[in-house]
Amino acid sequence: EVQLLESGGGLVQPGGSLRLSCVASGFTFSTYAMSWVRQVPGKGLEWVSSFRSYDGSTFYADSVKGRFTISRDNSKNTLFLQMNSLGAEDTAIYYCATERYCSGDSCHWDHYLDFWGQGTLVTVSS
Amino acid sequence: DIQMTQSPSSLSASVGDRVTITCRASQDISKYLAWFQQKPGKAPKSLIYAASSLQSGVPGKFSGSGSGTEFSLTISSLQPEDFATYYCLQYRSYPPTFGQGTRLEIE
Numbered sequence: 001e002v003q004l005l006e007s008g009g010g011l012v013q014p015g016g017s018l019r020l021s022c023v024a025s026g027f028t029f030s031t032y033a034m035s036w037v038r039q040v041p042g043k044g045l046e047w048v049s050s051f052r053s054y055d056g057s058t059f060y061a062d063s064v065k066g067r068f069t070i071s072r073d074n075s076k077n078t079l080f081l082q083m084n085s086l087g088a089e090d091t092a093i094y095y096c097a098t099e100r101y102c103s104g105d106s107c108h109w110d111h112y113l114d115f116w117g118q119g120t121l122v123t124v125s126s
Numbered sequence: 127d128i129q130m131t132q133s134p135s136s137l138s139a140s141v142g143d144r145v146t147i148t149c150r151a152s153q154d155i156s157k158y159l160a161w162f163q164q165k166p167g168k169a170p171k172s173l174i175y176a177a178s179s180l181q182s183g184v185p186g187k188f189s190g191s192g193s194g195t196e197f198s199l200t201i202s203s204l205q206p207e208d209f210a211t212y213y214c215l216q217y218r219s220y221p222p223t224f225g226q227g228t229r230l231e232i233e
Contacts, residue, residue: 035222037170045162045170045213045224059220095169110176112160112217116169 002026002115004096009120016086016124022079022096022117030074033099033107036081038092039119048094049081054102063089086124093119128152128216132225138233144202147228149214151195158218161190161199164227165210173212174199206232 008020020036036048049070050059058070069082079096097116100107129152139145149159157177162170172181174190177197187202201208209232214225 044227045164045215047222047224050220061221109158110179112158112175112222113162113170113215114172114175114181116171118169 002098004098004115004117006094006096006117006120009094009122011123011125012086013126014087014124017082017084018086018122020081020083020094020096020120020122022081024077024079024096024098027098027115029072029077031102033102034072034079035097035099035113036070036079037095037097037113037116038090038122039095040092041121046092050099051079052099052102052107054105054107083122086122088124091122091124093121095119127221128155128218128223130214130216130223130225132214132228134228135226136229136231138231139204140233141204141206143204144200145204145230146201147199147212147214147230149192149197149199149225151197151216151218154194155216155218157193158216159190159192159197160215160217161188162213162215163208163210164213170213201230204230 003025006022012018033052035050039045051070067085071080095116097113131150159177161174164170173184173188178190189200212228
């Protein structure tokens with residue numbers, strides 16, 4: 001059974017930093033591109049960032065580019081999101097999700113964000 | 127960025143009804159379209175990928191169709207557990223973008 005468990009959320013002051021973690025189990029973590037998606041409580045979903053496994057490429061939403069850094073430790077089956085210069089607009093529930101299965105030098109095109117964690121709440125407030 | 131316009135934003139229906147939600151992409155996304163269901167306080171759940179492929183374990187009452195710029199999600203024989211918010215997502219190119227969501231409520 002695929003499981004994704006996020007942690008690291010909490011209350012942080014504007015301008016502060018936070019590091020989110022997502023521990024994966026039930027699948028071969030190293031073969032999956034992984035993503036972070038966020039949701040302001042009561043609002044819609046917003047993709048934040050992705051890490052493509054086979055070539056190490058990273059992608060970011062314009063709203064977080066230059067402030068957030070996605071990384072992973074395949075030896076620990078863990079995905080990270082380092083968040084710096086946080087503002088009130090970053091207050092949200094942050095979900096990690098499996099993006100795509102990748103093998104060799106390419107990723108399967110069809111499946112996308114099949115599995116999600118339960119989310120961790122980040123609140124930016126003074 | 128590719129914009130996804132989802133309609134309606136809310137929908138009232140009764141148990142046993144059949145409903146359809148639509149998503150329009152601002153440019154051709156082929157079949158790079160997924161549908162998700164989200165219940166209050168829970169993470170989104172994948173229903174459909176590649177526009178029309180049913181995710182493993184998802185009941186056949188959910189079906190997706192479309193390609194290019196026009197897509198739809200149909201839910202037949204609504205049951206109480208189907209009342210939730212539904213989102214479409216395009217993943218043809220970065221950044222992947224979600225529709226605004228459709229809140230399906232009991233009439």
